[in-house]
Amino acid sequence: MRMIMLGAPGAGKGTQTERLAKHFGIPTISTGEIFRSNIKQGTELGVKVKAIIERGELVPDSLTCALVEDRISQPDCEKGYILDGFPRTIPQAVALDEMLAKRGHKLDYAANVDVPDEVIVERMAGRRICPSCGDSYHLIYHPPVKDGICDRCGAALAQRPDDAPETVLNRLSVYHRETQPLIDYYEKSGRVVTVDGTQPIDAVTANLVIALT
Ligand code: AMP
Numbered sequence: 266m267r268m269i270m271l272g273a274p275g276a277g278k279g280t281q282t283e284r285l286a287k288h289f290g291i292p293t294i295s296t297g298e299i300f301r302s303n304i305k306q307g308t309e310l311g312v313k314v315k316a317i318i319e320r321g322e323l324v325p326d327s328l329t330c331a332l333v334e335d336r337i338s339q340p341d342c343e344k345g346y347i348l349d350g351f352p353r354t355i356p357q358a359v360a361l362d363e364m365l366a367k368r369g370h371k372l373d374y375a376a377n378v379d380v381p382d383e384v385i386v387e388r389m390a391g392r393r394i395c396p397s398c399g400d401s402y403h404l405i406y407h408p409p410v411k412d413g414i415c416d417r418c419g420a421a422l423a424q425r426p427d428d429a430p431e432t433v434l435n436r437l438s439v440y441h442r443e444t445q446p447l448i449d450y451y452e453k454s455g456r457v458v459t460v461d462g463t464q465p466i467d468a469v470t471a472n473l474v475i476a477l478t
Contacts, residue, residue, distance in 0.1 A: 266291060266345040267370060268477070269352065269361075271447055272378035274436045275385040275392065275428075276462045277469060279401050281378060282349040284470045285477070294336050295349040296329055298399055301425075305396065319426050321435035323353060323443060330360040337364065353444045358451075374477055375451035378462035378469065382437055389433045393422040407466060 266289055270278040279295060286293040300318055303311035310332075314324045323329075333351050336342065352358040365371055380388075391404035393413075397420035402409050409416050427436065451457045458476040462469055 266347075266373050266477070267365065268345075268374040268376060269348040269372065270350070270376050270378065271444070271451075271457075272462060273380060273382070273385050273440045273444075275389045275433070276378040276380040277388075277466065278349050278378055280407070280466060281376075281469055281473060282347050285376075285473060286347050288470075288474055289345070289347075289477075291345040291347060292341050293347045293349055294333065294342075294351070296324075296333065296351040296353075297349070299332060299336070300324065301399070319432070321427050321432040321439060323439060326354060326356045326360070329353075330357060330364075333361070334364050337368075352447060355446060355450060358447055372451075372456060374458050375447070375456045376473055376477065377448055377457055377459040379459050380462040384463055385437060386430075386433060389428050390430065392424070392428050394425050395420050396423050 270282050272278045279298075282293045282295065297318075300311070300314050304315045304318070305311070310328070313328070317324055329351065333348070337346060348361075352361050361372070388403065388406070391406070393402045393404065393409075394400070395402075395415035395418060398415060398418040400415050400417045401407075402415075402422060409422065413422050414420070415422055426432070448457060458473070460469055460472045460476065464472070
């Protein structure tokens with residue numbers, strides 16, 4: 266299965282992607298995660314995108330598309346994958362359709378995790394991430410077992426720099442302007458599956474699994 270996750274930043278796409286990937290036995294490709302790991306390692310790509318990401322803006326399409334095309338060409342993606350955070354613009358969606366067509370593949374689903382802006386703002390304030398393994402948590406909705414410590418690898422949790430309140434508002438406005446139109450784009454080919462992302466995490470996963478099976 267090849268699918269993408271749509272939804273505002275903070276809608277829970279990352280968490281749901283991980284769970285669906287486990288369920289369907291396919292890898293996840295998170296462009297945000299790839300960028301963060303490059304920033305952390307100080308690679309050429311990381312240096313290029315750091316300031317853009319910290320302002321809550323989008324990395325140029327050309328850079329992002331090249332990175333995704335390279336990743337979906339890896340052998341572990343042969344049986345399918347879940348894209349989290351890509352595409353985020355109409356040109357990226359068109360580029361993805363072209364990448365898939367070139368390989369004789371098609372996109373099966375665009376899952377849309379729907380959460381209103383006011384809930385997003387509240388959620389982002391409590392979001393924490395493990396800088397070491399990338400696991401994500403929330404102080405209220407998905408706390409780690411030990412306060413401030415990653416359950417998976419034991420590293421100290423941190424807030425993403427782009428989860429700062431003023432950046433969140435910018436990311437939401439970028440989302441409405443650039444990414445929300447993708448719902449219509451994929452609706453036209455009947456590939457959108459929308460779930461209510463304000464439900465508890467397990468219920469969102471269960472609804473997604475039902476809709477995608
Ligand atoms: P995310 O973890 O998906 O919220 O992504 C974090 C940040 O990485 C975004 O706010 C963008 O600055 C950048 N980013 C991630 N995916 C993309 C994409 N598909 N196109 C452009 N920028 C992206």
